[in-house]
Amino acid sequence: AQRNHHDAALRDRAKRVIPGGLWGHLNAANLPAGYPQYFARAEGCRLWDVDGREFVDFMCSWGPVVLGHHNPAVEEAVQRQAAQGDCMNGPGPVLVELAETLVDTVPHADWCLFSKNGTDATTTCVTLARAGTGRRKVLVARGSYHGAVPWCSPSIAGVTAEDRAHLITYDYNDTASVEAAAEQAKGDLAAIIVTAFRHDMARALELPDPAFAQALRAICDREGAALILDDVRAGFRLHLGGSWEILGVRPDLAAYSKAIANGHALSAVTGVERFREAATKVFTTGSFWCAAAPMAAAVATLSELKRIDGPAHMRAMGERLRAGFDALAARHGVAIRQSGPAQMPLMLFEGDEEFRFGNAFCSAALEAGAYFHPRHNMFLSCAHGEADIDRALQAADAGFAAVARLG
Numbered sequence: 176a177q178r179n180h181h182d183a184a185l186r187d188r189a190k191r192v193i194p195g196g197l198w199g200h201l202n203a204a205n206l207p208a209g210y211p212q213y214f215a216r217a218e219g220c221r222l223w224d225v226d227g228r229e230f231v232d233f234m235c236s237w238g239p240v241v242l243g244h245h246n247p248a249v250e251e252a253v254q255r256q257a258a259q260g261d262c263m264n265g266p267g268p269v270l271v272e273l274a275e276t277l278v279d280t281v282p283h284a285d286w287c288l289f290s291k292n293g294t295d296a297t298t299t300c301v302t303l304a305r306a307g308t309g310r311r312k313v314l315v316a317r318g319s320y321h322g323a324v325p326w327c328s329p330s331i332a333g334v335t336a337e338d339r340a341h342l343i344t345y346d347y348n349d350t351a352s353v354e355a356a357a358e359q360a361k362g363d364l365a366a367i368i369v370t371a372f373r374h375d376m377a378r379a380l381e382l383p384d385p386a387f388a389q390a391l392r393a394i395c396d397r398e399g400a401a402l403i404l405d406d407v408r409a410g411f412r413l414h415l416g417g418s419w420e421i422l423g424v425r426p427d428l429a430a431y432s433k434a435i436a437n438g439h440a441l442s443a444v445t446g447v448e449r450f451r452e453a454a455t456k457v458f459t460t461g462s463f464w465c466a467a468a469p470m471a472a473a474v475a476t477l478s479e480l481k482r483i484d485g486p487a488h489m490r491a492m493g494e495r496l497r498a499g500f501d502a503l504a505a506r507h508g509v510a511i512r513q514s515g516p517a518q519m520p521l522m523l524f525e526g527d528e529e530f531r532f533g534n535a536f537c538s539a540a541l542e543a544g545a546y547f548h549p550r551h552n553m554f555l556s557c558a559h560g561e562a563d564i565d566r567a568l569q570a571a572d573a574g575f576a577a578v579a580r581l582g
């Protein structure tokens with residue numbers, strides 16, 4: 176039998192009942208040859224597919240898994256809460272504990288509210304900014320991802336021009352383009368939304384230029400608009416106080432999700448005093464948004480991240496991976512370009528527009544036991560230790576050898 180026959184059989188059955196095999200970003204059709212679609216189990220930084228193959232995981236569910244899969248402290252908190260009650264007629268006391276924790280952890284936060292997905296949080300930020308300013312225009316960086324609903328989806332299928340009527344685009348790290356966009360919105364500027372760093376798919380990652388970040392803050396102050404930090408992807412991996420703390424630039428509103436509850440469904444909006452009233456007026460809610468178990472997961476996750484200084488650990492492991500990639504690439508005579516924060520790294524091959532090298536690297540490394548991504552930033556977790564990184568670098572060695580063979 177084929178080595179991936181369970182995965183193949185599931186994909187076959189899915190074809191009939193699930194459009195395209197799978198919706199959205201986790202569809203393995205977008206991945207290099209050999210990548211599994213279905214997983215049986217995950218523990219720490221390891222993943223097992225339905226055919227029993229084991230991988231060192233460098234996607235961490237595309238961000239949520241920050242402490243490691245199935246973290247004991249988090250799972251225990253979830254089970255304790257779930258045994259008491261999860262989805263009730265109102266939140267559990269854990270809501271207040273979590274809100275206090277977040278307001279204490281994130282310096283700009285005077286208040287917070289919770290939802291399920293990153294898209295809920297970014298969309299709520301935009302609505303709050305409009306409600307609080309009484310204005311309509313929102314500046315968005317070209318190519319930035321903020322979620323999967325019509326105002327921000329990367330696909331235009333089913334989207335009308337009206338859905339995006341009040342968006343004006345600028346270029347990330349290009350202050351002049353933001354000034355021009357703000358000028359166009361003059362008198363009607365509700366917000367500028369920006370991601371923690373530039374992480375557009377399939378190109379090198381770019382850290383924010385501090386002068387750019389300061390300029391966004393200054394433009395929002397001058398125009399009376401809200402600076403919205405979309406920290407959904409980077410939040411709590413780079414810095415527990417928000418990803419722009421290192422730049423000394425604080426937003427008015429911020430969106431978090433992914434890493435907040437180590438894989439349990441939760442997102443958050445934090446905000447400054449000025450938008451508290453708007454946050455009481457906007458009708459933002461959902462059937463599952465007050466569920467208590469994911470909130471217990473978040474309290475445990477934030478507490479663990481603080482206790483072990485998660486961001487520092489992930490940075491050290493990311494740097495170890497990066498140094499290993501550099502050494503292996505040199506040994507195999509292959510030119511690579513590494514970018515992004517070490518906790519969320521990306522490795523591209525020089526002159527590899529079609530991702531021929533990237534795909535060959537990933538397929539061979541997967542075969543040898545490491546789950547990397549050729550085009551999207553990867554994610555370290557606190558469960559990655561030095562031995563795991565070294566194990567993954569052995570797999571990467573096979574990947575570089577495959578690229579060298581392609582020449």
Ligand code: PMP
Pocket residue numbers: 291292293294295297320321322323370405406407408432433
């Ligand atoms: N903003 C950013 C920066 C993201 O990376 C994502 C998810 N990849 C989202 C928003 C949307 O989050 P979700 O998929 O949870 O709706």
